[in-house]
Amino acid sequence: MMTITLLGGGNLANHLTNVLLNSNGCxxxxxxxxxxxxxxxxxxxxxxxNNLDDLRDxxxxxxxxxxxxxxxxxxxxxxxxxxIVHTSGALAMEVLQNNLRKGxxxxxxxxxxxxxxxxxxxxxxxxxxRPKDLEILHSLATLLSKKVYNINSLQRKKIHLAAVFVNNFxxxxxxxxxxxxxxxxxxxxxxxxxIEETAKKMNTLAPFEAQTGPAxxxxxxxxxxxxxxxxxxxxxxxxxxxxxIIKSKSHGN
Amino acid sequence: MMTITLLGGGNLANHLTNVLLNSNGCxxxxxxxxxxxxxxxxxxxxxxxNNLDDLRDxxxxxxxxxxxxxxxxxxxxxxxxxxIVHTSGALAMEVLQNNLRKGxxxxxxxxxxxxxxxxxxxxxxxxxxRPKDLEILHSLATLLSKKVYNINSLQRKKIHLAAVFVNNFxxxxxxxxxxxxxxxxxxxxxxxxxIEETAKKMNTLAPFEAQTGPAxxxxxxxxxxxxxxxxxxxxxxxxxxxxxIIKSKSHGN
Numbered sequence: 001m002m003t004i005t006l007l008g009g010g011n012l013a014n015h016l017t018n019v020l021l022n023s024n025g026c027x028x029x030x031x032x033x034x035x036x037x038x039x040x041x042x043x044x045x046x047x048x049x050n051n052l053d054d055l056r057d058x059x060x061x062x063x064x065x066x067x068x069x070x071x072x073x074x075x076x077x078x079x080x081x082x083x084i085v086h087t088s089g090a091l092a093m094e095v096l097q098n099n100l101r102k103g104x105x106x107x108x109x110x111x112x113x114x115x116x117x118x119x120x121x122x123x124x125x126x127x128x129x130r131p132k133d134l135e136i137l138h139s140l141a142t143l144l145s146k147k148v149y150n151i152n153s154l155q156r157k158k159i160h161l162a163a164v165f166v167n168n169f170x171x172x173x174x175x176x177x178x179x180x181x182x183x184x185x186x187x188x189x190x191x192x193x194x195i196e197e198t199a200k201k202m203n204t205l206a207p208f209e210a211q212t213g214p215a216x217x218x219x220x221x222x223x224x225x226x227x228x229x230x231x232x233x234x235x236x237x238x239x240x241x242x243x244x245i246i247k248s249k250s251h252g253n
Numbered sequence: 254m255m256t257i258t259l260l261g262g263g264n265l266a267n268h269l270t271n272v273l274l275n276s277n278g279c280x281x282x283x284x285x286x287x288x289x290x291x292x293x294x295x296x297x298x299x300x301x302x303n304n305l306d307d308l309r310d311x312x313x314x315x316x317x318x319x320x321x322x323x324x325x326x327x328x329x330x331x332x333x334x335x336x337i338v339h340t341s342g343a344l345a346m347e348v349l350q351n352n353l354r355k356g357x358x359x360x361x362x363x364x365x366x367x368x369x370x371x372x373x374x375x376x377x378x379x380x381x382x383r384p385k386d387l388e389i390l391h392s393l394a395t396l397l398s399k400k401v402y403n404i405n406s407l408q409r410k411k412i413h414l415a416a417v418f419v420n421n422f423x424x425x426x427x428x429x430x431x432x433x434x435x436x437x438x439x440x441x442x443x444x445x446x447x448i449e450e451t452a453k454k455m456n457t458l459a460p461f462e463a464q465t466g467p468a469x470x471x472x473x474x475x476x477x478x479x480x481x482x483x484x485x486x487x488x489x490x491x492x493x494x495x496x497x498i499i500k501s502k503s504h505g506n
Contacts, residue, residue, distance in 0.1 A: 123443045155437050161479050162433040165426045166444050167451045168466030169494045173418045175460035180415040184408050190376045198420045199452035207428035213421030226414050240493045241422045
């Protein structure tokens, strides 16, 4: 059975630890974190350590740590024989400081401490320097998820950029929606079905086809009224996105 | 039993007609549309007409037509004794040209021809000039949906503005995500679970609390790298939204 060491104690590390501990096809042998307190709650289920020199020999080492620490930590464990992977969307595989057996295991999802998630439907993007290691990562990924993709470092960087648009920026637009509701004594929950349907629609319609609203139909009268209702802060966003929709053309649909 | 005339043949009109025809508590007595062909498929289920002079007397007239036509059409049926309502998010109740019995019946959702929707969870915003008519609208709305809200014209205008942010603008960000995927031979479906989870999260977390990403953690290095990867077209959007997130503060959480 595949043996695994997981390094990290943040949100993703916690979710991944839970799912690995509950998976039958692999053995999460040890968890490392700089601060032992953050992984103390796993003590009864596996070995924990805050000392890199105490790492056991396992088949895979999964670095679930901040981007900024990946280079340094991978250098410190570069002598290990197992496959070393990071879980970052932004960094190339080559940031790993060991020689041959390196790869990436990137679950493409937003993780909050407060919310449990099934890994079943989370796309896992894998990459490895050696074909045999890609096979190993594929076996591991399919244990956890139905959606496994071979994605190279350049593509992953682009996915990370796209994720900023469809997750971080979208979330900020939700935030503006909430502010407008709060200011006018409207419960924000009233927007929730619209928010979810807009997201679900992407399963069946390309976003360009799904586009509606005053900008799409070039309804300049409504656009002017809306702008006059916006605070200065959000008027810039209204204008930039409205102009972009007006200018946009379907690409290859 | 409440009798209803529905005027219109577009997306919302079609969805509403279907749900009214299938509801036990009311009787959709007639549908009007300027072009009879667009409502011909309902001919076996109720009366149809393209002549406003042929409208029967019913308890309620629902104008499910373009904003620009509401004033004119409501003037033409202003002599009717029943309650006249429009279904527009953007227009005040007062745009209706009859005297006393007027109101608004606004289902807050995005409707596509291609996709069937259950009305159960669609928020319906109601307003009426007279308390008794508000009661009538409340009875009708609760026949169709579990979520009924009393919303005045000013609030509805603000909801419509908020909807542009959380629906139209969000959809354009999805569109940018798809373009980035297409350009880099990445299947767009890879972003779907992230898109849906970001939306679902709003059920349990306020958007300000849910915010993650380079802008939220003021990771200027990643922000610069991302900007260099953006086409000119989307760099403006990246910059405006990143700046907004950096500046944003929690309001009343």
